[in-house]
Amino acid sequence: MTIQSHPSGASAPSSGFKSGSEIIFETLRALGVKIIFGYPGASVQPLFDAIYRLSPDSAGFVHHLRPAALQGHSTEEPIHLIGTNLYRTRRVL
Amino acid sequence: MTTKTEQTAPAQTKPGSQIIVDTLLEQGVEVLFGYLGGVVLPLFDKLYDSPIRVIIPRHEQGGCHMADAYARSTGKVGVMIATSGPGATNLTTGLATAMMDSVPIVALTGQVRTDLIGNDAFQEADTTGITRPITKHNVIIKNPNDLAHTIREAFYIASTGRPGPVLIDIPVDMQVAQVPVTPPQPIELPGYRVREHGHARQISSAAEAINASQRPVLYVGGGVISGNASEPLRKLAKKANIPVTMTLMGLGAFDQNDPLSLDMLGMHGAAYANFAVQESDLLICVGARFDDRVTGKLKTFASHARIIHIDLDPSSIAKNVPVDIPVVGNARYVLADLLEQVEYRERKEWFERIAELKKRYPLRYDRNSKMIKPQYVIEELWHQTQGQAIITTGVGQHQMWTAQFYKFSRPRQFITSGGLGTMGFGLPAAIGAQIGNPGALVVDIDGDSSFNMTLTELSTAVMYELPIKICLINNGYMGMVRQWQELFYGRRYSCSSLKNPDFARLAEAFGAVGLSARKKEEVPAVIKAMLEEKKPCLADFYVDPEENVWPMVPTGKSLHEMDGLNLLEMA
Numbered sequence: 001m002t003i004q005s006h007p008s009g010a011s012a013p014s015s016g017f018k019s020g021s022e023i024i025f026e027t028l029r030a031l032g033v034k035i036i037f038g039y040p041g042a043s044v045q046p047l048f049d050a051i052y053r054l055s056p057d058s059a060g061f062v063h064h065l066r067p068a069a070l071q072g073h074s075t076e077e078p079i080h081l082i083g084t085n086l087y088r089t090r091r092v093l
Numbered sequence: 094m095t096t097k098t099e100q101t102a103p104a105q106t107k108p109g110s111q112i113i114v115d116t117l118l119e120q121g122v123e124v125l126f127g128y129l130g131g132v133v134l135p136l137f138d139k140l141y142d143s144p145i146r147v148i149i150p151r152h153e154q155g156g157c158h159m160a161d162a163y164a165r166s167t168g169k170v171g172v173m174i175a176t177s178g179p180g181a182t183n184l185t186t187g188l189a190t191a192m193m194d195s196v197p198i199v200a201l202t203g204q205v206r207t208d209l210i211g212n213d214a215f216q217e218a219d220t221t222g223i224t225r226p227i228t229k230h231n232v233i234i235k236n237p238n239d240l241a242h243t244i245r246e247a248f249y250i251a252s253t254g255r256p257g258p259v260l261i262d263i264p265v266d267m268q269v270a271q272v273p274v275t276p277p278q279p280i281e282l283p284g285y286r287v288r289e290h291g292h293a294r295q296i297s298s299a300a301e302a303i304n305a306s307q308r309p310v311l312y313v314g315g316g317v318i319s320g321n322a323s324e325p326l327r328k329l330a331k332k333a334n335i336p337v338t339m340t341l342m343g344l345g346a347f348d349q350n351d352p353l354s355l356d357m358l359g360m361h362g363a364a365y366a367n368f369a370v371q372e373s374d375l376l377i378c379v380g381a382r383f384d385d386r387v388t389g390k391l392k393t394f395a396s397h398a399r400i401i402h403i404d405l406d407p408s409s410i411a412k413n414v415p416v417d418i419p420v421v422g423n424a425r426y427v428l429a430d431l432l433e434q435v436e437y438r439e440r441k442e443w444f445e446r447i448a449e450l451k452k453r454y455p456l457r458y459d460r461n462s463k464m465i466k467p468q469y470v471i472e473e474l475w476h477q478t479q480g481q482a483i484i485t486t487g488v489g490q491h492q493m494w495t496a497q498f499y500k501f502s503r504p505r506q507f508i509t510s511g512g513l514g515t516m517g518f519g520l521p522a523a524i525g526a527q528i529g530n531p532g533a534l535v536v537d538i539d540g541d542s543s544f545n546m547t548l549t550e551l552s553t554a555v556m557y558e559l560p561i562k563i564c565l566i567n568n569g570y571m572g573m574v575r576q577w578q579e580l581f582y583g584r585r586y587s588c589s590s591l592k593n594p595d596f597a598r599l600a601e602a603f604g605a606v607g608l609s610a611r612k613k614e615e616v617p618a619v620i621k622a623m624l625e626e627k628k629p630c631l632a633d634f635y636v637d638p639e640e641n642v643w644p645m646v647p648t649g650k651s652l653h654e655m656d657g658l659n660l661l662e663m664a
Contacts, residue, residue: 039588040571040587040588040589042573045574045577045582048587048589052585052587
């Protein structure tokens, strides 16, 4: 067995290998999984990153989050993050 | 006068549930934590008439953490009762937490009737099977005559040697059976031997190595606290003149206000502690286990040092690193024996080097920021409590900042989930610590995501009128996950932010007091108001959402290869 690893779990572009987390993600998608319920943590971070990178509608997601978080803190308005986040999580596959 | 009729009269009998309560009382149990359910009703019925105080959590996981923190903060055995099936499975996180951090707990679970076991009966689960890897010992009672001595053995096993949780699964028919009352017998457990005193020759070798060393470091962990070895540790460090660094679990074992303290080492330890360990020529490990969060890359960990490892658990020794001088024994006795053989050494160059490291890389943060820095809240809390509060935490960034910026001075002052890293530990732990230490100031420094996991226990704190404080470091993220995503995943914050409730109003709804601070200037007054409050009180601090914990040893790197040093370094 050959395992090629990259710190973030992303495959090197030129490589013929995929990361374990990418294989998990693609296998789930091939099995017809539409919704995942999950909670991040140190040892599942590569998988959550694969979900983020490979799901078709997650582009630009990060741009929503950070200003929203900062805005919530600076304007005393509630932080509206999870709505976006949940939908993203649900529709990733 | 003894008559013949009395001699032959049948022994006095009691229901099994009464035997359980009597044996708990005999073991000195004054308070226990428990949640009711069908198959523990006989037991709770007998507790109703007993002098034992019963604390009802809102969830069995919370109850188990309460028993855990009660044990950690008092040194006594914590007791938790849960019903069969979901009651027992809800204990698993609490048991695993106690197992990893070597905390003495006796858990009693109800089980379905013996004739129903294996039948998929209502609320049946294979509790002993499920909990075997996360308990020091577990057993199911199949004969009611075994109840009393099994409970005595459970307390003995939980509290001796390397402490840990013990679970007894008790089918409901065992609780209602009539059992003859028998006097306690001496505990005999073949195969369970605890070596309390270290081997004399090993101790002499260790003393020789210490006396000959130029750059020694004491690296101490939770075993010093559970072994009540802080006083011999202090004497040894003073007499032999050796700096002391502590693991997360070891904080409080040595007074951090002492000039010999190097504070915490490891992934988020003080840079001066990590450098000192890497530059040492002798590492004296006491009651710690070379955890990966402490050592970083094993191959390069303290590679110039000889290693002395003092531990009560022989299976811990040389598990992760080769050890030059192993000493199996209780830290309390081994350190006392060592003390007689070590000599004072000045080690001028070594202490000059350490002073230079401390001056160059202090733990610090941006004090001029307009936002509330989480470290500032913790530092201010430390000032206002004169460093004397019992502190509990959840798991994550706030836990590491607490370890860095609240300076602990005595053992059993800092209650945190180290090994398992159990988010949600902080609030129930504060409740358990307050139950065990009435009158003491107990503060849960928590993170918003950790707090979200077990906040239902606010109801418990209110019901028992416990004046615990919750100091919420609220950054709107799973902060440590977000930090890793920022550093190692190109700022892709996948699923790591939460929509939180208004925690202050939520606390009010529970019947506690809720405060909040959104501006830096408000922090001291809000902390003061929180500390003066007699009711359970939550203070919600809206901190800089993207503050990071520094320094950081990335996984797989050597202990001296810390990120963030440039942010700490003094010109």
